[in-house]
Amino acid sequence: AAALSRVAVYLRSASAPGRGMKFRPVGQAIRLPGGPLHPIARGLLAVAATLLLLAALPAQRLDSWRIVGPGGGGSMFHPTIHPLDPDIALIACDMTGAYITHDGGRSWRMFNLGGTVRFFVFDPREPRTVYAGAEALFRSADGGQSWSMIFPQPKSVRGISMADDHAEVTFHVSDGPRGTVTALALDPREAGVLHAAVRQGQEYELWISPDAGATWRPDGSLPEGASHLWAGPDGALYAAGAGAVAVRRDGQWRIGSSPGPLEHVSGGFSASANLLLYATSRGRIFVSEDGGVRWRQSLLPGTGGDAGEISTSSQHPDTAYVAFRGLRTPLHASYGVARTIDRGLHWELVWQDTRALAANVQDAWLSARFGPGWPGTPYGIGVAPSDPQVVLTTDSGRAMLSRNGGRSWQAVYSQAAPNGWTTTGLDVTTCYGVHFDPFHVRRLFISYTDIGLFASEDGGRSWHSSTSQGVPGEWVNTTYWMEFDPLVEGRAWAAMSGVHDLPRDKMWRNRSPDSYTGGVVESDDGGRTWRVAGTGMGETAATHILLDPASPRDARVLYVAGFGRGVFQSTDGGRHWALRNNGITEAQPFAWRLARDSQGGLYLVVARRSDSVPGALYRSTDAAALWTRVPLPAGVTGPNGLAIDPRDPRRLLLAAWGRATPEGARDGGIYFSPDAGATWRNVLAEDQHIYDVTIDPRDPRLVYAAGFESSAWRSTDSGATWKRLGGFNFKWGHRVIPDPWDPGKVYITTFGGSVWHGPAAGDPQAPEDLLDRLLALRPH
Numbered sequence: 001a002a003a004l005s006r007v008a009v010y011l012r013s014a015s016a017p018g019r020g021m022k023f024r025p026v027g028q029a030i031r032l033p034g035g036p037l038h039p040i041a042r043g044l045l046a047v048a049a050t051l052l053l054l055a056a057l058p059a060q061r062l063d064s065w066r067i068v069g070p071g072g073g074g075s076m077f078h079p080t081i082h083p084l085d086p087d088i089a090l091i092a093c094d095m096t097g098a099y100i101t102h103d104g105g106r107s108w109r110m111f112n113l114g115g116t117v118r119f120f121v122f123d124p125r126e127p128r129t130v131y132a133g134a135e136a137l138f139r140s141a142d143g144g145q146s147w148s149m150i151f152p153q154p155k156s157v158r159g160i161s162m163a164d165d166h167a168e169v170t171f172h173v174s175d176g177p178r179g180t181v182t183a184l185a186l187d188p189r190e191a192g193v194l195h196a197a198v199r200q201g202q203e204y205e206l207w208i209s210p211d212a213g214a215t216w217r218p219d220g221s222l223p224e225g226a227s228h229l230w231a232g233p234d235g236a237l238y239a240a241g242a243g244a245v246a247v248r249r250d251g252q253w254r255i256g257s258s259p260g261p262l263e264h265v266s267g268g269f270s271a272s273a274n275l276l277l278y279a280t281s282r283g284r285i286f287v288s289e290d291g292g293v294r295w296r297q298s299l300l301p302g303t304g305g306d307a308g309e310i311s312t313s314s315q316h317p318d319t320a321y322v323a324f325r326g327l328r329t330p331l332h333a334s335y336g337v338a339r340t341i342d343r344g345l346h347w348e349l350v351w352q353d354t355r356a357l358a359a360n361v362q363d364a365w366l367s368a369r370f371g372p373g374w375p376g377t378p379y380g381i382g383v384a385p386s387d388p389q390v391v392l393t394t395d396s397g398r399a400m401l402s403r404n405g406g407r408s409w410q411a412v413y414s415q416a417a418p419n420g421w422t423t424t425g426l427d428v429t430t431c432y433g434v435h436f437d438p439f440h441v442r443r444l445f446i447s448y449t450d451i452g453l454f455a456s457e458d459g460g461r462s463w464h465s466s467t468s469q470g471v472p473g474e475w476v477n478t479t480y481w482m483e484f485d486p487l488v489e490g491r492a493w494a495a496m497s498g499v500h501d502l503p504r505d506k507m508w509r510n511r512s513p514d515s516y517t518g519g520v521v522e523s524d525d526g527g528r529t530w531r532v533a534g535t536g537m538g539e540t541a542a543t544h545i546l547l548d549p550a551s552p553r554d555a556r557v558l559y560v561a562g563f564g565r566g567v568f569q570s571t572d573g574g575r576h577w578a579l580r581n582n583g584i585t586e587a588q589p590f591a592w593r594l595a596r597d598s599q600g601g602l603y604l605v606v607a608r609r610s611d612s613v614p615g616a617l618y619r620s621t622d623a624a625a626l627w628t629r630v631p632l633p634a635g636v637t638g639p640n641g642l643a644i645d646p647r648d649p650r651r652l653l654l655a656a657w658g659r660a661t662p663e664g665a666r667d668g669g670i671y672f673s674p675d676a677g678a679t680w681r682n683v684l685a686e687d688q689h690i691y692d693v694t695i696d697p698r699d700p701r702l703v704y705a706a707g708f709e710s711s712a713w714r715s716t717d718s719g720a721t722w723k724r725l726g727g728f729n730f731k732w733g734h735r736v737i738p739d740p741w742d743p744g745k746v747y748i749t750t751f752g753g754s755v756w757h758g759p760a761a762g763d764p765q766a767p768e769d770l771l772d773r774l775l776a777l778r779p780h
Contacts, residue, residue, distance in 0.1 A: 067110060069429060113769065160777045163664045183196070197222055225242055264310045268317030270317055302328050375396040419464070453527070545594075566589045595642045652676065668689055701715075712728045
């Protein structure tokens with residue numbers, strides 16, 4: 001160090017095993033005088049050491065769980081790249097998952113903050129500090145490994161409730177700041193000073209924290225609201241409202257001109273400290289070089305077309321990227337991404353899809369399976385603050401990265417594997433079941449929403465689509481369930497539909513079930529090819545299929561739940577179907593789940609239409625010839641799943657979805673009946689939104705459940721008492737499925753986080769993001 005005359009900071013990028021260590025410069029070399037290490041060099045080396053530590057952190061999970069699947073498959077938003085290291089980035093999705101990478105997208109770690117994240121903000125002064133705005137404002141001081149709530153202040157929160165159909169968190173605050181933080185800016189003049197835009201109802205106000213969120217005080221009103229905030233180096237504060245950008249100087253607000261409704265807006269400060277802004281409004285691009293006082297329109301090459309998401313590099317705002325669609329050039333209409341390097345005076349089309357994927361785009365499985373139009377144009381664009389050549393986009397199913405200004409693009413949501421594709425950790429898919437071929441230990445399937453049925457031939461290490469041959473196009477969207485014949489190798493049936501996310505009420509609130517598409521398909525070759533199973537069912541959203549194992553091998557009896565139709569039965573292996581609704585009183589029964597007891601009795605779970613129009617539970621003792629209503633527990637309106645003790649058919653466990661009240665969800669959880677439903681008692685009330693309950697067929701004392709309140713549960717005493725599975729902290733859990741080949745493992749399907757595979761007893765040493773603290777605020 002004493003002889004050091006030239007300092008350059010290089011950052012080692014985390015790389016895959018066997019690829020060696022790669023270094024790249026993160027700043028220019030600085031020539032220094034001889035003698036002791038110069039203070040500037042010491043500062044640079046300190047920053048470098050912090051970044052090296054941060055880059056070395058693994059993107060893999062910090063617990064014993066593994067997330068399996070092909071990766072991607074759902075909408076992703078808010079790609080945000082670290083201000084000092086372009087290999088570090090964050091992404092959010094609309095299914096409550098958030099994701100972080102430390103190796104340029106080669107791997108991602110999913111974490112959960114109890115709700116959908118709306119924005120991320122890195123602290124450029126503290127490389128390991130990042131903020132996230134979700135149902136509350138959270139701060140991490142260790143590169144996203146752990147999080148603390150800073151707005152509202154934890155000491156003022158007297159509890160949380162999760163009343164609605166998606167169990168969204170509401171914080172009940174006794175005093176101090178409250179509301180939803182819609183935007184956040186860090187003051188560049190003083191470390192730890194935060195400016196927050198807060199919405200309460202229709203009103204917006206500013207709050208300021210001098211100590212990184214430890215304390216807050218009001219800081220005036222916001223005349224136009226704020227979807228974005230920028231704090232300038234000269235002390236000015238800018239706020240992007242619905243139609244204009246306002247600037248506050250010396251305590252006074254000035255509202256700029258309006259190019260129209262600001263649908264998307266992004267900005268960065270030039271060398272002269274002016275805020276350079278890009279915005280799109282009604283499909284047109286506008287640029288302001290004076291913080292929104294004046295705007296000029298900027299035109300893409302070609303004719304027509306609509307501009308959408310737009311983003312600039314906050315440190316190099318001459319460069320920006322915009323998503324477009326429907327742009328006509330001399331040869332064809334296209335959609336994709338354009339780039340400017342001169343403040344919107346000219347745009348270059350750096351990603352142009354037509355009916356085919358652009359030649360400079362290297363996608364993974366999604367475009368090959370569903371075509372480039374399926375994911376659409378990007379919803380999110382993130383440009384690296386320190387290097388405008390690095391840009392990360394997100395859309396309806398993918399995350400794509402360019403490191404050379406858009407000249408080439410690479411998928412970072414999935415990667416090739418020997419027998420298909422495997423996730424990089426960006427899993428944004430809803431799934432219902434994991435299904436195991438009884439004749440092939442390494443063949444399993446996941447039934448998904450939006451991307452249909454996926455298969456693995458190597459025990460879940462890689463995946464490929466299983467709906468490309470023989471499935472009607474209108475049915476590909478969702479597979480709700482799959483059933484194998486335990487006696488005939490290769491024979492299987494699957495329940496499919498063009499309607500996803502059932503039984504969520506958003507799917508039928510404004511649509512009659514009479515319009516639903518779907519049905520049952522069958523396969524004789526282990527799911528490689530399919531054909532529509534028989535006649536007599538018509539189009540229906542088939543949500544479950546059940547096989548009677550006692551039926552003859554060549555005349556299998558099958559039952560199917562048709563959402564809005566009822567129960568269908570086949571007595572010839574699916575060649576012919578008949579509706580069996582005798583005794584079911586609902587006009588359009590939301591037939592959801594079926595169950596069979598050890599003596600051949602059948603149960604049907606009918607999903608509710610609303611809190612005031614409850615679901616139902618039915619039983620048949622004569623192979624669906626007649627159904628008899630089973631009384632629900634008092635107050636329960638949302639039956640969701642049923643498990644029957646194989647040792648005693650009278651012992652029932654019912655999964656229930658709570659009903660919304662002003663005080664929170666009520667009458668949900670798990671209920672036990674010792675007498676076939678004549679009486680019930682609640683055995684799990686901590687989670688009011690239980691999706692399903694499952695009994696381990698190897699040991700009926702082991703019972704599992706999952707729900708929408710960030711929990712999966714395990715009971716070792718047939719459901720009498722329950723313990724939360726450590727490490728599973730995804731917000732919306734669906735179903736726990738014991739691993740048939742490993743009694744120490746379970747699979748958990750989720751509403752938006754693919755499939756989790758991990759310890760059947762949970763991981764007691766797992767860090768819980770912040771869910772342990774959030775759940776402690778829940779009423780008991």
